[in-house]
Each structure stands twice: as structure tokens, then as C-alpha cells.
Amino acid sequence: MNIFLSFTSLLVFxxxxxxxxQPSTLPTVPPADSVHLNQVSFSVSxxxxxxxxxxEAGPFWVLNQAGDTLLTGTTGPGQLWDASGKWASRAxxxxLNQAGDxxxxxxxxxxxxxxxxxxxxxxxxxxxVRSLYFQRCSQPLDAGLAGAWARGAGHPDQAVKVxxxxxxxxxxxxxxxxxxxxxxxxxxYGKYTGPTAFxxxxxxxxxxxxxxxxxLDLDIPESGxxxxxxxxxxxxxIRYLLAIQDPSGFVPHKLTALHHAELVMPEGDxxxxxxxxxxxxxxxxxxxxxxxAGRVLVRHEAQLPGLVDECLAAAERAWIWCLAHPxxxxxxxxxxxxxxxxxxxxxxxxxxxxxxxxxxxxxxxETSPAQRLLAVAQSRYPFHGDASWTAMLSMSLHVNxxxxxxxxxxxxxxxxxxxxxxxxxxxxxxxxxxxxxxxxFNWGSNSIVAKMGLWFLMTGRLDTRRNxxxxxxxxxxxxxGQNPLDLCMITGMGERSPMDIHHRPSKVDDVPEPVPGFLxxxxxxxxxxxxxxxxxxxxxxxxxxxxxxxxxxxxVAINWNANAFLFFGWLDQVEKSN
Numbered sequence: 131m132n133i134f135l136s137f138t139s140l141l142v143f144x145x146x147x148x149x150x151x152q153p154s155t156l157p158t159v160p161p162a163d164s165v166h167l168n169q170v171s172f173s174v175s176x177x178x179x180x181x182x183x184x185x186e187a188g189p190f191w192v193l194n195q196a197g198d199t200l201l202t203g204t205t206g207p208g209q210l211w212d213a214s215g216k217w218a219s220r221a222x223x224x225x226l227n228q229a230g231d232x233x234x235x236x237x238x239x240x241x242x243x244x245x246x247x248x249x250x251x252x253x254x255x256x257x258x259v260r261s262l263y264f265q266r267c268s269q270p271l272d273a274g275l276a277g278a279w280a281r282g283a284g285h286p287d288q289a290v291k292v293x294x295x296x297x298x299x300x301x302x303x304x305x306x307x308x309x310x311x312x313x314x315x316x317x318x319y320g321k322y323t324g325p326t327a328f329x330x331x332x333x334x335x336x337x338x339x340x341x342x343x344x345x346l347d348l349d350i351p352e353s354g355x356x357x358x359x360x361x362x363x364x365x366x367x368i369r370y371l372l373a374i375q376d377p378s379g380f381v382p383h384k385l386t387a388l389h390h391a392e393l394v395m396p397e398g399d400x401x402x403x404x405x406x407x408x409x410x411x412x413x414x415x416x417x418x419x420x421x422x423a424g425r426v427l428v429r430h431e432a433q434l435p436g437l438v439d440e441c442l443a444a445a446e447r448a449w450i451w452c453l454a455h456p457x458x459x460x461x462x463x464x465x466x467x468x469x470x471x472x473x474x475x476x477x478x479x480x481x482x483x484x485x486x487x488x489x490x491x492x493x494x495x496e497t498s499p500a501q502r503l504l505a506v507a508q509s510r511y512p513f514h515g516d517a518s519w520t521a522m523l524s525m526s527l528h529v530n531x532x533x534x535x536x537x538x539x540x541x542x543x544x545x546x547x548x549x550x551x552x553x554x555x556x557x558x559x560x561x562x563x564x565x566x567x568x569x570x571f572n573w574g575s576n577s578i579v580a581k582m583g584l585w586f587l588m589t590g591r592l593d594t595r596r597n598x599x600x601x602x603x604x605x606x607x608x609x610x611g612q613n614p615l616d617l618c619m620i621t622g623m624g625e626r627s628p629m630d631i632h633h634r635p636s637k638v639d640d641v642p643e644p645v646p647g648f649l650x651x652x653x654x655x656x657x658x659x660x661x662x663x664x665x666x667x668x669x670x671x672x673x674x675x676x677x678x679x680x681x682x683x684x685x686v687a688i689n690w691n692a693n694a695f696l697f698f699g700w701l702d703q704v705e706k707s708n
Contacts, residue, residue, distance in 0.1 A: 165234070165242045166218075166560075169611035169624030171250035174229055175708035176603040176701075180221045180242065181559050181612055188237040190221045194230060201226055205236075211558035213571070213671040214614035218559040251606070251702030256346060257623060258695035259333065261647030262363055263350045264635070265688060267321060267396070268310035275349055278641045284396020285319060285403065286310055290385060293404040295463045300377040301405075309385060309405070312370030316687040317633040319399055320386035320468050323371065323412040325689040327419035328516050330367035331486075332692035333360045334426040335520070336699045338527060343699065356433045365434075368423055368441070371416055374405065375444055379451030381416040383407030383460045386468040393638055409460035412471075413448050414479035415517065420445035421486035422524065442491065449487060456480075478518035481506050485521040489528055500525060500536040507543055511567055513581045516689055523584070523696070526591045537592075544589040548598050551582060560612060561604040564671070569656050571670035573682060576619050576652035577690040579605055580697040587700045599704050606701050609694065614671050615653070620694070621686075622646025628676045632685035637678050648686035649694045657682055 167180035180190075187206030191199050201223050208219040221234065226246060234242045264271065264279060268287055273280035289306045297303035312321045313329065336343040337360055344358035352362035375381045387401035424442035431438055462470050473479075485499040503525065506518045513519070529537055551563035563582045564570045570578055583605030586598035604612070611618045611626070618624025621631060621644045628650045629643065636644035653674035659665060662679040666672065674683045 165236070165240055166612050166614065166616050167234070167242065167244055168607040169618045169626065170254060171245040171247040172607070173250055173603065173705040174227055174246055174248050175705050177224045177600045177607070178222070178226055178246065179224070179561070179604065179607065179612065180234055181218050182221060182236065183216055183218045187219060190223075190237065191235040192223050192226055193233045193235060200232070209557065209559040211560060211614070211671065213558070213565045213669060215669045215672070216614055220559050249702055249706050251698045251705065252346065254610070254620070254623070254698045255336075255695045255702065256348060257620065257647040258649065258691050258698065259346075259360070259363065260348050260350070261645065261691055262313055262329065262366070262688060263348065264645045264647070265313040266366060267312050267314055272351070275351065279635070279639065279645050281395055281635065281639070282397035284399065287385070287403060291402060291404050293406045293463065293466070295407045296376075296382040296405040298376050298378050307405075309370065309374050311373070312367060313688050314396070315469070317631070317681065317685045318469065319391050319396060319634070320384055321370070322384045322469065322471055323374070323381050324415045324471055325687065326367045326371060327415040328520060329688045329692045330364045330371070331419045331422050331520055332696050333364035334422060335523060335696065336360055338426050339699065340703050357430060361427070361430060364423075368419070371419065372440065372444055375416065375448065379413070379447040380408050380455070381413045381448060383409045383412045383471070384468070386466075388465055389467040391634065393634060395635055395638055406463070406466055407460045408455075408458060410452050410455055410458045411460065411473045411476055411479045413452050414476070414483040417445045417448045417452065417483040418486040418517075418520065420448070421483070421490040425490035445487065449483065452483070475510070478506050478510065478515055482517040482521040485524055489524060489531070498536065500532050500540065504536070504539055504543060511569070512547075512585070513578045514569065514572060516693070519581055519584075522588060526588045529592055541593040544585070544592050545596050548586055548589040548596070551585065552598060552601050555601060555604070560608060560614065561601070562608050562613070563601070563605070571653055571655040571673070573654050573657050574651045574687065574690050575654050576609060576649050577693045579609060579652070580693040583697045584693070584700060587697075587704060590704070599708070602701055602704070606698060609649070615674055619650055619652060621648045621650070628684060630676050630678050630684070632678055632681040647691070649690050650684050650686055651690065652683060654683055
């Protein structure tokens with residue numbers, strides 16, 4: 131239920147009888163839509179802040195549903211965030227530590243409802259993960275589970291043609307094979323190996339982080355069987371990837387048509403589809419995913435006989451292929467116009483694959499995976515890719531397997547970067563770490579925000595003496611509405627969320643609201659905006675448009691969602707232990 135709809139009776143009560151102030155001395159307080167806060171739910175144990183635009187310092191009150199004052203405070207001092215061009219102050223009511231529905235009252239009369247709950251992150255994670263069900267390929271979405279977004283089965287993929295770029299002796303160019311299943315990658319209907327591997331890995335990572343995630347009910351077709359829902363959803367990607375692996379070891383880069391589909395529902399797209407491309411990067415992502423699956427799925431071997439061995443054997447075949455083709459990069463063939471996922475820096479994929487392979491089998495090359503990963507982290511900005519990032523998260527769960535020297539080096543690296551992000555975040559009223567690097571507001575900037583939050587949490591796991599939980603909590607609030615766009619960045623959640631996303635089913639179905647649970651890309655100031663005629667602002671944090679045409683800011687992608695549910699999953703674990 132939208133929590134804001136339950137506060138109608140509270141929006142009309144008078145100010146407290148004990149409060150009086152001459153009109154001439156009232157601070158200038160903006161309307162409620164200039165008060166930005168977490169629109170979903172604050173955690174009982176976490177930080178609780180509202181950002182108030184263009185307001186001078188002044189008192190605020192927190193009231194319960196009966197109108198009783200529970201907490202008072204003062205906003206300010208104001209700060210200017212260059213990325214948004216807006217001056218704002220902060221109302222901090224973190225001392226409120228009981229679950230319930232409340233109203234924030236500002237001295238000029240604005241009243242903003244909010245909620246506090248135990249472990250609100252679980253519902254956020256559920257919605258973010260459940261969006262994968264709506265992205266399933268080759269199967270219908272039943273009205274009993276999909277509701278208004280039910281649809282027919284799209285793309286059976288029973289006669290996928292091998293493109294010359296993916297040909298091998300066992301699978302010659304022009305031959306056709308059946309490769310159903312998997313997830314659509316984004317707002318189009320392609321299936322991409324790298325993102326699929328990352329998403330399947332991310333689902334299993336939550337269960338490795340904390341086995342309590344295995345109780346999460348996703349309301350998917352498999353719910354109620356003998357496996358956790360997160361595992362069932364991960365198997366959608368894992369089984370598809372195992373099927374498309376070439377007998378020679380590599381994994382095709384993608385399965386798409388030669389061009390993007392027209393604006394039709396999945397079942398309405400009749401374009402011929404192809405296995406396309408060989409690449410070291412996508413094959414290494416497959417290695418990492420399968421190696422991790424071989425480690426995590428051991429506790430479900432009784433329900434999945436033979437799958438652990440199959441995953442580990444497939445990972446080893448792919449690893450051997452990569453050793454023979456260490457730097458094969460992908461570029462679209464001349465006749466292919468679908469998404470490219472072009473990647474010329476492969477060391478992060480090598481580090482990820484080496485880390486997962488070592489953690490699962492004990493096998494390693496001359497350089498230890500932790501040292502290899504540290505070299506990547508020291509030489510590259512970690513938030514603009516997924517491969518090295520995932521390796522860091524896995525390593526932090528198994529830090530005791532590192533040497534003392536490696537542990538110390540990683541603690542120093544993590545703390546140094548977390549400290550820089552914290553220092554940078556304190557110079558803007560949103561306490562956002564975004565903008566530390568000039569390319570932070572890049573394509574998929576909301577995913578970058580989530581990864582920054584994960585870095586705060588990972589630092590605390592690597593070194594329990596350092597706590598950045600408050601900073602991580604503010605990252606979560608930023609994604610859920612505490613941002614200058616005043617949007618909860620996840621469709622179907624909060625009071626205001628994106629409505630006209632770049633996602634074909636959401637655009638062409640008969641439902642006014644988009645498919646729920648998608649993290650939109652967010653404002654971006656790096657790639658030239660060529661999709662829409664005009665954007666409302668040229669400032670990095672505001673360069674966003676909630677419009678179908680804006681695929682550069684308003685598209686969705688399964689790997690962006692994965693970074694978000696990983697972050698909220700880690701945050702939930704920290705908050706429940708506080």
C-alpha cells in the first residue's frame with residue numbers, strides 16, 4: 131500500500147497549540163514537494179533525514195498519528211550542492227527509534243508523512259528481485275502472479291540461428307538451436323551473457339551473505355517448491371547460460387535479433403534471433419557465475435542432483451578457453467545493431483573469475499586473486515563496472531581465507547576510499563557521495579549510487595573497527611526519494627516514482643503504471659543525450675527525464691537492479707543487527 135495515501139486525516143490538523151510565531155518572523159518554507167525524504171520507509175535503527183530546499187534554519191516537529199509531538203529539532207545550516215544547483219538544509223530526526231507512521235511538520239506549515247519500520251529493506255529487495263520475473267523470456271506471465279502486467283510467452287527461442295561471429299565447428303554459422311529461457315536484459319528483448327551471469331551471481335550472493343534470505347517469498351511460479359525463491363530465480367539465468375555455452379568452451383556474447391525490436395509486446399516480436407559474438411569478458415563472467423554456483427548450491431544438492439558438478443565443469447571449460455584467448459574483445463559485427471556491451475578493459479573480469487574459481491575450488495594462478503583484485507581497485511575507479519565489484523563482495527565474505535598481508539592491504543584500500551566518499555558527501559545537504567568523480571553521473575548513475583553504498587558496507591565488513599552504516603543509510607534514502615529530483619527511483623514504490631520508463635512492455639501494454647520494481651538509470655551528464663529533444667536541466671543531478679524517449683536516463687536493466695538489491699540486502703543485514 132502507498133503509505134502516503136493513509137495520511138489524509140493528518141494533513142489537515144492544526145499546528146500545536148503551544149506554538150506561536152509572528153508571521154513576519156516565519157522562515158520561508160517551501161511546499162511539501164520541496165521536502166525530500168525516503169518515500170518508502172526508514173529503518174528503526176538507521177538514520178532519518180529530510181532535505182528541505184531553499185529554507186532558512188527553523189524548527190521542526192515529528193508527530194504521531196494522534197497528533198502528539200514525539201521529537202523536535204532545528205533544520206540547518208543550509209548547503210549548496212553544485213551538482214543540483216540547489217540550496218537546502220537538513221532536518222535530522224534519527225533519534226526516532228520506534229516503528230510507526232509519522233508526520234514531519236515544518237515551521238512554515240508543510241507536513242510530510244513518513245514511515246519507520248523494522249527491516250524495511252526486505253520489501254525493497256523483494257520488489258527489485260521480483261522484477262526479474264517480469265523479464266523472463268519464453269514463458270507467459272500468469273495473471274495470478276503478474277496481475278495487470280500478465281502477458282503471453284515471448285520469444286520461444288526454439289530456432290536461434292548461429293551468427294558467423296559465434297560460429298564454431300560444433301555450431302556452424304547458419305545452424306539453428308533451441309535456447310529458451312533467461313531474462314530480457316533491459317527495455318529491449320535481447321539476452322546478454324555478462325549481465326545475466328552477474329544477476330544470477332547476485333541472487334546467490336544474497337543467500338551466501340545471509341541464509342535468512344532463503345526465506346524470501348517472491349511470489350513466482352516456483353514459490354512453495356523445495357528450493358528458496360532466490361535460488362529458483364537464479365536458476366532461470368544459470369540454466370540458460372549452461373545451454374548456450376559452446377562445446378569448445380566460450381559463451382556467446384549475446385542472443386538478439388540483428389536490430390532492436392519495434393514497439394511491441396514480447397509475444398508480438400517475430401524477428402529472427404541469433405547467437406552473436408565471442409568475447410573473453412563475457413566468458414569470464416560465465417566462469418565467475420558458474421564457479422560461485424558450484425560453491426553456493428552445494429547445500430541444495432539433494433534438490434538439484436548433478437548441477438553443482440555441471441556448473442564447476444562448465445566453469446573450467448570456459449576458463450581453459452579464456453587462457454587460450456586472453457584478450458578477445460567484442461564489437462558488433464557490421465550487420466548487428468543491438469546493444470554492444472563493449473569492453474576493452476578485461477582485467478576486472480579476470481580478477482572476478484579468478485576470485486570465484488579460487489573460493490570454490492582452491493585453484494589459483496601464480497598471482498593470488500586478492501592481489502590481482504587489489505591491483506584493479508587501485509588502478510581503476512571501482513563503481514563504473516560490475517566485474518571487479520562482485521569479486522570484492524565475494525572476497526569480503528571470505529576475508530579469513532586471505533593472508534594477513536592481503537587483509538591489511540584490503541582494509542586500507544577500502545577505508546581510504548570510504549573516507550574520501552564520506553568527506554565528499556558531507557559538503558552537500560543530501561549527503562550523497564555522487565560527484566566525487568566527474569563521471570559519477572554516468573549512464574546508469576543510480577546503479578553507481580548503489581555500488582557506493584555497498585562500498586561503505588563492505589568496508590565495515592572488512593574492518594569492524596570502521597563503521598560507515600550511517601553513510602550507507604543515506605545512500606538508501608537517496609535512491610528512495612531523498613534526492614533533488616524528489617523521486618523514488620524504483621517503479622511502483624514511494625509517493626512519486628518514474629512512470630514512462632524506456633521498457634517496451636510497460637510502454638505498449640494497457641496499464642498506466644509501468645512494470646513495478648525497476649531501478650531506472652537516473653540522471654547522467656557524460657554520454658551525449660541524443661534521444662529526447664530537451665531535458666529540464668543541464669546540471670548533473672537533475673539531467674533526467676521521465677519519458678519513454680529518454681533511454682539514456684530512464685531505461686531499466688537487470689544488472690542495475692542487481693546492484694540495487696545487493697545494496698539493500700547488505701544494508702538490511704547491517705540494520706537488523708544494530
